[in-house]
Amino acid sequence: MSVTREKILELGENLIRTRGYNAFSYQDISTELGIKNAAIHYYFPSKENLGTSIVRTNIQRFEEMVDNMHSRHFDEWQQLESFVKIYVRSHREQKKCLVGSLGPDYRTLNETTQVELKRMIERILKWLTDLLEQGKARKVFAFPDDPASKALSIFSSLVASLQLSGIVDKMDYKSFSQSIYDDLKP
Amino acid sequence: MSVTREKILELGENLIRTRGYNAFSYQDISTELGIKNAAIHYYFPSKENLGTSIVRTNIQRFEEMVDNMHSRHFDEWQQLESFVKIYVRSHREQKKCLVGSLGPDYRTLNETTQVELKRMIERILKWLTDLLEQGKARKVFAFPDDPASKALSIFSSLVASLQLSGIVDKMDYKSFSQSIYDDLKP
DNA sequence: CAAATTCTACTTATTAGTAAGTATATTTGC
DNA sequence: GCAAATATACTTACTAATAAGTAGAATTTG
Numbered sequence A, B: 001m002s003v004t005r006e007k008i009l010e011l012g013e014n015l016i017r018t019r020g021y022n023a024f025s026y027q028d029i030s031t032e033l034g035i036k037n038a039a040i041h042y043y044f045p046s047k048e049n050l051g052t053s054i055v056r057t058n059i060q061r062f063e064e065m066v067d068n069m070h071s072r073h074f075d076e077w078q079q080l081e082s083f084v085k086i087y088v089r090s091h092r093e094q095k096k097c098l099v100g101s102l103g104p105d106y107r108t109l110n111e112t113t114q115v116e117l118k119r120m121i122e123r124i125l126k127w128l129t130d131l132l133e134q135g136k137a138r139k140v141f142a143f144p145d146d147p148a149s150k151a152l153s154i155f156s157s158l159v160a161s162l163q164l165s166g167i168v169d170k171m172d173y174k175s176f177s178q179s180i181y182d183d184l185k186p
Numbered sequence C: 001c002a003a004a005t006t007c008t009a010c011t012t013a014t015t016a017g018t019a020a021g022t023a024t025a026t027t028t029g030c
Numbered sequence D: 001g002c003a004a005a006t007a008t009a010c011t012t013a014c015t016a017a018t019a020a021g022t023a024g025a026a027t028t029t030g
Helices: A003-019 A026-033 A037-043 A047-071 A076-092 A098-108 A111-137 A147-165 A173-182 B003-019 B026-033 B037-043 B047-071 B076-092 B098-108 B111-137 B147-165 B173-182
Strands: none
Touching (some): A003 A026, A003 A037, A003 A047, A047 A098, A047 A111, A098 A111, A098 B147, A147 A173, A147 B098, A147 B173, B003 B037, B003 B047, B003 B098, B047 B076, B076 B147, B147 B173
């Protein structure tokens, strides 16, 4: 794959996660890369195309992480911590996650991007639900509600916390993520 | 206050909460109201102006709700339920809340709107923290973490749940809000 | 050479915003 | 009491800037 193409994908993702989908243009990317806006159109004919590719790349990245954790025989706690660490890193880099960034603009996205975003969210929630269910069965996690509700509640907290942390300054993200763990301890 | 002005504020808020700040234009509002875009500029010289006014209106609405709950001598549970009901209603109306809509676009907002949005979030968090603290002291709420963390976690959940509920269809919002209450029961 | 890549030079559409004018009330000065 | 001034609530008719997107020429690379 072309290095320019990869740079466009990376820059596009960063722009979405820092400014939002409807606040970035091909010009932003081309200026940063020192090329002309037509060159971006060569790789991604339309913005719809770019947006969809960025979401697909993220789904792929998630699948790779899950595969990696499996092959390294991570237990439930290690898997959960790896997942939460994605958000801790995003917070440190002052970026939102893709779901939190594209979520509010969902209705303004074209259909293919909507479908991919939905797929991404459902994939993450399914993985988290399964992890919680398994952990509850093996008694390494303890929580009263059903795993699907708990997964939704954890995921929601992570997504929104990134949004708030970008606005409210004195936010202790470490203790925030700790409270997620504490809440699951038997 | 002019009725047109109020209609603009209402329509603007709806547009932000359904499509996002950077995805709506003065044309969207003027077309809907059957007037010209210049008429919107008459009331709100700039989009910055409109955005700030919408946030201020929301802060005011929140303050009125708090005052109202006080004057009616609502206990801690009644106050919490009133607050959560705002989000249940938003979910029913398929709208995000203002914080969840403007949050991801924060960096693209002009400074005055940023300041107001920040003020709004801090005001809500302060109110919720105080409520939780008081409830914990009076032993009507029970939770291990400190009130500020708990307030952040509840608020985050509410904000993000609205975003996800607009995308993932089969979301049981009733049981989601119930889990917030269950989590605080002594 | 030829395919891949990038640029020049556009187009079309939309955006926020403005300048100047108009009809209709409302207020003020005499 | 009534004309003149002024304020309200718009419209018409723009501008300047930026957006996505395109056709085709030029350049680079294998």
